[in-house]
Amino acid sequence: MPKIVEALGGHLFGEAGLSPFAVLDGASAPDLLDKLDTLRPEYACLYRGALKPDMAEVAPYLVRLEQGVEFTRWVLEEGWGKHCGIFALAAVNLIEMRRHFRTMVIVDDPEGDPLLFRFYDPRVLRVYLPTCEPREVAAMFGPVTSYLLEDEDPSTLLRFQASAGKLVQQKRPLALQES
Secondary structure, eight states, rough: OHHHHHHHHHHHOOOOOOOEEEEEETOOTTTHHHHHHHHHHEEEEEOOOOOOOHHHHHSSSEEETTOOOOHHIIIIIIITTTEEEEEEEESSSSHHHHHHHHHHHEETTSSSOEEETTTTTTHHHHHGGGGHHHHHHHHHHEEEEEEEOOSSSEEEEEEEEEEEEEEEEEEEOOOOOOO
């Protein structure tokens, strides 16, 4: 696992001026609330208001990642390949990122009824983004420069960027085993 942590870290922390964030799914990361409480990274829940304990356990959380800290290592080592969340690079702070992501948590279905949109599940985002029209790409990206997430094969990193209103997708292989 050290090779994957090193490779992911290079993608997350390799761009000057951009902060890495994770949007983590409490439903897919069973120890998430405990890790947030004990390791204390900068984070915010994407749901509004005070949550009941069972809802807090499965809610999505935005976390600003820092290089070389225990929480970041835990996310990369324990979350990658288990659809626990997505990563985003941006030149804004956690409050601005939270504001952006909260606009995406609830969407309307064709009849106008509100639905929860689990964009933070890599299985959802990697299918949804390629279907987006230019205005949807702009709305999904907002302050985000790049989205990084696991492919169906976790030995591959998917990187999505917006360029001139169009989506650019790249696949990057990751070394998963020690050589």
